[in-house]
Amino acid sequence: MFRLRLSLAFAVLVALVCVQAGFVYWGSNRVNDYAQHSRLASDILSELLELSASKQRLRVWASQQLMDANASPEVRDSQLARMQASTETLRQLARRDLALWGEISAREGTPIPPEIDQLAAVSDLLDDNIAAVRARLVKLAPLERGAEFASVWQELNEVFDKARGRDLRELINGAIERQRNVVPVARAATERGLDQLRQQSIGLAVITFAAAIVLALYLKRRLQRPLDRLLAGTQALRAGSLDHRIALGSHDEFDHVAEHFNSMAAELQRHRQDADAARRRLEEAVLERTSELSAAHETLQQVDQRRRQLLADLSHELRTPATAIRGEAEIALRGAEKPPMEYRETLTRIVGGVKQLTGVIDDLLLVARAEADQLAMRFGEVDLPELLGDVTDMASALGARHEVRVLLEAIDVGTPPVVLQADADRLRQALVIVLDNAVRYSRQDGTVRVSWQLVREDEEERSRVRVRVVDEGIGIDADELPKVFDRFVRGRRARVHRADGTGIGLSIAQAIVHAHHGSIRLESIPLQGTTVWVELPCHFSFQTQQT
Structure with a gap:
């Protein structure tokens, strides 16, 4: 009705x-x-x-x-x-x-x-x-x-x-x-x-x-009384009164709803105790198993993610040099006999491709070991000024080919010598990567400046050494800065300025610096240049260094 x-x-x-x-x-x-x-x-x-x-x-x-x-x-x-x-x-x-x-x-x-x-x-x-x-x-x-x-x-x-x-x-x-x-x-x-x-x-x-x-007022009057009865019944159920029953007598669809509601309340009343007991037992079992499965799932997810990422990186980076080596070998074997000089040149290019392939494999293994906390480090005393002088000389040789100057800024006379507990080869590799990027992405006649300073942390004579590398290059866009340390990621300006490059260098440098309990970060202004900060712990006090 x-x-x-x-x-x-x-x-x-x-x-x-x-x-x-x-x-x-x-x-x-x-x-x-x-x-x-x-x-x-x-x-x-x-x-x-x-x-x-x-x-x-x-x-x-x-x-x-x-x-x-x-x-x-x-x-x-x-x-x-x-x-x-x-x-x-x-x-x-x-x-x-x-x-x-x-x-x-x-x-x-x-x-x-x-x-x-x-x-x-x-x-x-x-x-x-x-x-x-x-x-x-x-x-x-x-x-x-x-x-x-x-x-x-x-x-x-x-x-x-x-x-x-x-x-x-x-x-x-x-x-x-x-x-x-x-x-x-x-x-x-x-x-x-x-x-x-x-x-x-x-x-x-x-x-x-x-x-x-008019229609809304009419329907409201027809709906209000049966809806009030249904609302009272639902409120009683919510309060836990399962013995409440809705009165019948409207002789329309709401009577059918009230009948079903009363049947539901009776059924709920019969099964309430059994349901509560079963729910308590189930909750206890679920909580126990959930904690175990969550721990196992998290461990397996981390292992699987590292495995899939490593396989993807290997397949991506090994394909190009492997294809080049195969191409050189096929060209050498195709056709008639060639002079020994041509075979020597082909073998030289193959050896170069193998060296490139080996370098990529070593870089990927280094990053993978760093992520798995298995990066082997041979710590010893490292003279920081001497190390910076070596890497600056290496970068200067590269800068000469690109018409870029690399300068190691002089330190104040009163600054004490700094000796770090570090792996000299690994730390040199990280600094060379930073300077290599600064040179390659600088404009011609630009200058790359290298400097360092000691920073006192607290009153317990602990300090850190901060190395700064500033270039006058193409810079990095603000939306790409958070992703510069991701593997195989190269920004838009980098791809336009320089077609080659794998995009793995900064991730290797980050892994090495983190292995030394340090930090590395970048600040950049597009078309003006980039500043790289490398901070490393220094375990010698100022008085000790001066003595």
Whole structure:
């Protein structure tokens, strides 16, 4: 019973919405037609004015030609082409306006204005007039001395203003005047259509809103009492009162819902105790197993992730040198016998490829061991200034080939010598990687500066040494800075500046620095340069170093 009332209410609302949509659709089409007519009237007026202006310019050109005032044929042809284009545009606009008025006339029963057909006739006359004007102006020559200008000019005016025996000036001026009167009328019709559409929409919206309010109040009254009973029952169940039952008596769909609700409450009451006991036992078992499985899953996930990443890195980096080695060998074996020198050169290139392959494998193994905390380090005393001097000399040799200067900035005289507990070879490798990047991604005639300083951490005589490498290179974009230490990642500027490179160098440097319990970070400004900071722990106090 209630379902039928609800369906009727929705049907009434849907019908009102459909009627409103129909009126809005009809009104919008009507307003759109008037708006198109207004735009067409404005465009026709513009084209008529442009046509009249072009004809006036041709008159000026003809007078210049008669007076031998260096009238340019290009100006004549340009104005004739403009007149022809304006005539064609005018004809198309007249056709569109005629078709639009046909739709408006069929829908509203209004007659088509006579000026629409007159405009199409004017377009046809203009074609003949333009052809006659072109033919006459092509033959037009400067007047000879003593010739009568008035008769020639009158004959030209006849060509300009007459077509098929009709006065074009009068027709065009009349069309311009009519279009000037039509434009405000069309705009006023558009405004009236918009006002009518707005009033109809508001009226239908008010009717729909009032009907919705009436139906909502009616349904609310019919729904309130049974819903209150159901709500009281649900609140009782939520409070734990499973013996609560909903009263029947409405003789509609809500009675069926109340019956099912009462059955559900009885069933819940019977199984409540068993369910609580089973839930407690299950929760205890789940918690115990979850803790065990979480630990095992996390361990397996880490192992699997490292394995998959290592395999992906190996397959990516080993493919290129392996392909090059195979290609060199196949070329050497293909065809007839070659001189020993060619075989020697091939073997040399193969050895180079093998060295590259070996270097990639060593780099990948170094990173993999670092991630697995298995990177072997041979710690010993390392003189930091001496180590920085060595790596600066190595970088200077590379910088000479790239026309980049590498400078080790002088330290204050009072600064004590620094001796680190570090793996000299590994630390040298990390610093060379940083300097190599700084040189390769610097501009020509740029400078790479290397400096270091001691930083006191606390009162317990512990300190750190901070090495800074500053270049004047291409820089790194801000969105790429967080990913510079990822393996095989090269930024946009790096790929454009230098096509080669694997993108693994900084990850190796980071692994080595972390193995020394240090840190490495980058700061960069695009097109200005990059600064790399390497901080390492120094276990010697200032007094000890000075002694």
